[in-house]
Each structure stands twice: as C-alpha cells, then as structure tokens.
Amino acid sequence: MIKVYSPASIGNINVGFDTLGVSLSRIDGGILGDFITISNSKKFQLINTGLFYNDLPKNKYENIIFNCWIKFCDNIGKRIPVKIILEKNIPVASGLGSSACSIVACLKAINLFFDNPLNDLALIKLMGELEGFLSGKIHYDNIVPCLLGGMKLILIINKNNVIIQDLPIFKNWFWVIAYPGIKLSTFNSRKVLPKLYKKEILIKQNQYLAGFINAIYTKNEFLAAKLMKDFIAEPYRKLLIQNFDKISYTAKKLGALSYGISGSGPTIFSIFNNLNIAYNMVNWLKKNYLKNKTGFVHICKINNIGTKIMENK
Incomplete structure (x- = not known):
C-alpha cells in the first residue's frame, strides 16, 4: 500500500502568469x-472521501483520478487494476491548485506503486498533460511546486522541454489565503482574458517579473x-470576485x-511579515469574504517539502 500527500499551491503569484508558483502549509x-x-x-476501484468529496464527479470515468490511472497505464503499456482512495481536502475550482493536488498525489503514488517506471521529467510532463485536460491549457505553475515544494519558476521550451528553477523566498512572510466557499473554474477564468494584449502591457509585465x-x-x-503586480489577468478576473477592490x-x-488572486480565483491571498497583523486580516476576511460554511481563511508559510510519501508498505 502506498499513501501520498500533496499540498495546496498558489499559481501566478501576480507577477508570473503561468510561470511562478508556491506550495503552502498551514502554520497551525x-x-x-x-x-x-x-x-x-x-479490478479498478475509486473511492472518494475527504472534506470536499461532494465536489467530485459521481461518474468515475469523469474523475481526474480515473484519467490519471488510464494515462499512466497507457504510458507503461499495460493496464493493471488498483484500488485508489482519494481524500479530497482542497475544494474544486478554488484557485488553490485543487486539480494539481489530486493529479500529483495520484501519479506520484501510482509511479511508486509500480516501482517508478517513469522518471521525474516524464512524470511531470504527464501531470501537466492531465492538468491541461481540465483547464484547457497545459501549465505547470501549480503542478511543480505541489510536487517539489517551495517557490518555482517554470519555463516551457518548444512544448517538450520543461525548465524548473528553484527560487528563494522570504521566510518571514505569512501568506493569508481566503476561499469564499464558491467555485470559479480555471477554464472559465481563462475565457475572460483577452486574446490579444498591447505590447506595452507585456513589456511592463516582463519588467516586473525580472525585477521581482x-x-x-x-x-x-x-x-x-x-x-508583485498582475497586468495580465487581474484586471479581468477581479470582475469575477465580489468586492475585490475593497478587499485589496x-x-x-x-x-x-x-495581495492578489490565487491562481484563477476565487481564493485570494495577502502577504504579511507580521503575524499579529496577519491575524487582523484573517478576522476581517472571515466576516466579509466567506459566503458559506465551506469557506475558510488560513495563515500559511511556504511548504518546502512538496508531495510527501506517508506510507510505503
């Protein structure tokens, strides 16, 4: 039996659209x-549990975990039945790398279960392919930090070459994340973005990323x-998030x-270097941003471990 844990993540981090990502751990x-x-x-079995298992498709063939198993088996050339239990603790379509969490944990566990037939790069590419299956575009800004931890810069060269750079980040930063309890799919969040941008905007974003x-x-x-400014997505995606300007x-x-939008939203984040002040933000968000009992606010630090093997026996 193999048991694997994969953490939540924030993609983009404002300044690095589809390029930067961080992995998170709650300080509590x-x-x-x-x-x-x-x-x-x-025979193949899939059992869904966890806080947000009701968010998952009832038909197992529509579940990303089933598709992970199918794609992995296709890659190794044989279809071996397994029993998979998914404990879904990250809300679907939340902007916290929910799909990446499930994909990374599943493929890491399956690969280990079958004695690692895929190397790390092949595994990451397969993870990206499955992420693209859900969002409509391959991107690694949640996949890579979820797997490897820390803050990562991810570059895709010629669609086949994935370059991963580990970046230093400030250890005194506290990341306040707030999920309101409503869904906002990455696919729909991408649809609100313009197909063309002015050259000045792209130059400005590149300058800010290089400076960051x-x-x-x-x-x-x-x-x-x-x-940490976002000139690519935030001007359009903030319209999908109620009272975003007031929160900012x-x-x-x-x-x-x-502060900004976590991934494609609706989760938002803010960064503090003082824990007491961070708690003030937590209290305000709990009163003013959560829409129902499934919403939450947490103070986090960077998770430098990433995906972790919990059991291997």
Missing part, C-alpha cells in the same frame, strides 16, 4: 492538501512585494506587503 499544522492511497485490487526575481535574490523584500484596499490598509 492543519491539512491543506489531498491524500491518495493505492493498493492491490482485482532580482529582488528576491538580493533579499530586498519590500521591492519584491512592490513588484483593506489588505493594504492593514499593512499587507502584497
């Missing part, structure tokens, strides 16, 4: 990720935070270093 030690358990079986990377390497946290104003007023 609570679960913020999905578990996959795989064992022998005479330089700032984190030179340990200039205030410059890094100042450069409040975060800034409370002392946030930076």
Whole structure:
C-alpha cells in the first residue's frame, strides 16, 4: 500500500502568469492538501472521501483520478487494476491548485506503486498533460511546486522541454489565503482574458517579473512585494470576485506587503511579515469574504517539502 500527500499551491503569484508558483502549509499544522492511497485490487476501484468529496464527479470515468490511472497505464503499456482512495481536502475550482493536488498525489503514488517506471521529467510532463485536460491549457505553475515544494519558476521550451528553477523566498512572510466557499473554474477564468494584449502591457509585465526575481535574490523584500503586480489577468478576473477592490484596499490598509488572486480565483491571498497583523486580516476576511460554511481563511508559510510519501508498505 502506498499513501501520498500533496499540498495546496498558489499559481501566478501576480507577477508570473503561468510561470511562478508556491506550495503552502498551514502554520497551525492543519491539512491543506489531498491524500491518495493505492493498493492491490482485482479490478479498478475509486473511492472518494475527504472534506470536499461532494465536489467530485459521481461518474468515475469523469474523475481526474480515473484519467490519471488510464494515462499512466497507457504510458507503461499495460493496464493493471488498483484500488485508489482519494481524500479530497482542497475544494474544486478554488484557485488553490485543487486539480494539481489530486493529479500529483495520484501519479506520484501510482509511479511508486509500480516501482517508478517513469522518471521525474516524464512524470511531470504527464501531470501537466492531465492538468491541461481540465483547464484547457497545459501549465505547470501549480503542478511543480505541489510536487517539489517551495517557490518555482517554470519555463516551457518548444512544448517538450520543461525548465524548473528553484527560487528563494522570504521566510518571514505569512501568506493569508481566503476561499469564499464558491467555485470559479480555471477554464472559465481563462475565457475572460483577452486574446490579444498591447505590447506595452507585456513589456511592463516582463519588467516586473525580472525585477521581482532580482529582488528576491538580493533579499530586498519590500521591492519584491512592490513588484508583485498582475497586468495580465487581474484586471479581468477581479470582475469575477465580489468586492475585490475593497478587499485589496483593506489588505493594504492593514499593512499587507502584497495581495492578489490565487491562481484563477476565487481564493485570494495577502502577504504579511507580521503575524499579529496577519491575524487582523484573517478576522476581517472571515466576516466579509466567506459566503458559506465551506469557506475558510488560513495563515500559511511556504511548504518546502512538496508531495510527501506517508506510507510505503
């Protein structure tokens, strides 16, 4: 039996659309990720559990876990039945890398269960392919930090060559994440983006990304935070998030270093270097952003481990 845990993540981080991502852990030690358990079986079985299992398709053939098994078996050239238990603890379509959580945990566990027939790069490419199956476009900004932990810069060269760079990040940063309890699919969030951008916008975004990377390497946290701006997606996606400008104003007023949309939303994040101030933001968000009992607000730090093998026996 193999049991694997994969953590939640934030893609884009404002300044790095489809390029930057971070992996998260709650500072209170609570679960913020999905578990996959795989064992022998005479036929394929998929059991869904966890806080958000009701979000998953009832038909197993529509479940991304079933598709992970099919794609993996196609890659190794044989279809071997297994029993898979998915403990779904990240809400679907939340902007916290929910699909990446399940895909990464499942493929990591299956590969390990079959004695690692796929190398790391082949596994990452397969994960990206399955992520693209759900969102409409292959992107690795959730997949890679979810698998490897930390903050990652991911570049795709000629569609076949994935370059992964580990980036330093400020250890004193506290990441406040708030999921309101409503869904916003990545596919729909991508549809609101324009097909064409003005050259000036793209140049500006590139300048900010280059400046941000330089700032984190030179340990200039205030410059890094100042450069965490999104000129590509936020101007359009914020219209899908109720009171986004009011939330941003409040975060800034409370002392946030930076704030923005987590991935494609509706989860939002804000960054603080003072824990007491971060709790002030938590309290405000609980009163003003959550829509129902499934919503939550957590203070997180960067998860430097990524996907973790919990059991192997």
